[in-house]
Amino acid sequence: MISVFGSNVGSEELEEIKSCIDNQWMGIGPKTREFEESFAARLGLPGATLLDSGSNALYMAVRLLDLPPGAEIILPSFTWISCAHAVVLAGQRPVFCDVDLKTQNVTRDTVASQVSAKTGAVMVVHYAGKPVRVPEIEALGFPVIEDAAHAVDSRLGGKPCGGLGAVGMFSFDAVKNLAMPEGGAVTARDPSRLERSKQLRYCGVGKSGFEASRGKSDRWWEYEIVDFFPKLIPNDVNAAVGLAQLRKLTRNQARRQAIWQHYQTEFADVPWLERPEEAAADEQHSYFTYVIRVPGVRRDALAHHLYDRGIYTTLRYHPLHMNPIYGSTACLPISEQLNEEALCLPLHPRLSDDDVSEVVSSVRAFAR
Secondary structure (H helix, E strand, O other): OEOOOOOOOOHHHHHHHHHHHHOOOOOOOHHHHHHHHHHHHHHOOOOOEEEOOHHHHHHHHHHHOOOOOOOEEEEEOOOOHHHHHHHHHOOOEEEEEOOOOOOOOOOHHHHHOOOOOOEEEEEEEOHHHOOOOHHHHHOOOOOEEEEOOOOOOOEEOOEEOOOOOOEEEEEOOOOOOOOOOOOEEEEEOOHHHHHHHHHHOEOOEOOOHHHHHOOOOOOOOOOOEOOOOOEOOOOHHHHHHHHHHHHHHHHHHHHHHHHHHHHHHHOOOOOOOEOOOOOOOOEEOOOOOEEEEOOOHHHHHHHHHHHHOOEOOEOOOOOHHHOHHHOOOOOOHHHHHHHHHEEEEOOOOOOOHHHHHHHHHHHHHHOO
8 A cells, every 4th residue: 555644764763763772861861952953953943842742742832822711722724633632721712714725724814814802822734834924924913833743844935934933833753754753842932932841841840850960950859840731751762763864854855845746747737636736936845745636526536546546545634623522613614625625645755656656647547
């Protein structure tokens, strides 16, 4: 089966993991610090705090804003559940907005339509790696949380996604552009928020024993609790994989882009298929997934056709406002249209040329 998502891991990652084992250090420690510094430098961010997952990075990002209980956070319905869960778990209320049909991104207009007297912040998602126009949304007057889970190599106007809003987050799970067994990170424009994220991630303990022992404290085993917070700490094994992935990011991204452009060329003359929108002149895309649109029931038929030919596809994502758990009564026509028309085709650096050719020929064969 040709997988829809995947990563490119091998000997480089094994060597980094081996160094953790050789040093008898698997928990949070020197590899974590090295990854944070290298990642921030690679992207041009003021800093980064590594966490145990992207989902928990979202929770951390919401908490860093210190919003009053019950404040509303506007976010796209067409996104992963962790976005809304983070809002609820932090004590705020998710308010879903629609997205643009061609980019699957929120816009100033879709966000503005949901603003109320209770609005405290906006969460944007750089869907598939195409940047959201964050400055336009910030102009509405609310802090912006950036979900850059798909956008580890995306930029807008030369500035990195994840560093455009008040706070940002990244996801490093096993199928992301920069893959770990599991991991996430937060960043912030305000250095005090970044520092606070490091204090909070270890159950709200200001410094871990490892960090305190490197300072001037004579009793590094004593600690001050700065806030009530769950344990979200990363480990050096995941960070080690991340370091190897960071060194491979440029070539992995080049492979993703090559596959994307091949699809764009091959599907240009397919009249029943809508291709994704290209990056604008001031944008850099991360090419996390390739999303086509096929009208109505033909989308489902195409998915089954490809599955029967050994090609796995999926939809990212089922609109959140359609899930009863959130109690939403919103009518968001574009998100609902995407739920019926959108389909993610295989796109990741492990795909061979033969795999890509098989996807193209199988999609084209569907019309026949």
